[in-house]
Amino acid sequence: MTLDEIRVEIDAVDTQMKPLFLKRMECAKQVAEAKAKTGGDVFVLERELSIIEKRAGDVDKEVYDEYVAFLRHLMSVSRRYQYGILTGMQDKVLSSAEKEAGIDEAASHSQVEIAFTCPKDTSDLNLYINMTKLNGVEIDAMSLETADGVQNIRIVLDGNLREEKMRRLLCQIGKEAENFHLVGIK
Structure with missing residues (x-):
């Protein structure tokens, strides 16, 4: 097969994936609507690990890690979409974090500083960084220190706590990362 023929095949696969992705997002919307009524969490680690284990169990070793990364990213995108629908959850996460940090709601600012932890051996830091990109929020500075196996x-972050993209991002990180808190605003 020539490179051009392979690219045509890839285009065909991508075309077939699009309606499945859109169907998955419609299902994610329905899940968010149900969780808005029940108050359930969007991120349930045990469920996601079970799904990955079940779906990746028969994948060839050569592409296993790539398939798991694909599933994890797809699930993260799906959760991002759900957090955008769940504005009440956003309000709850952010008002709690603002109160804990002593942030004045009316204070003018253009940057938000956050902190959280990840276990080093199972770190999802790459997903959190990717979440910033997916939400259109830029990182101005970042530091990472590891102590006793914890990052x-x-x-x-560049932006304001009142912006929809920032609220969605902070809600997702706030619900999914360990020890999330707002450090302050600038």
């Missing part, structure tokens, strides 16, 4: 992360 301590601080990130300065």
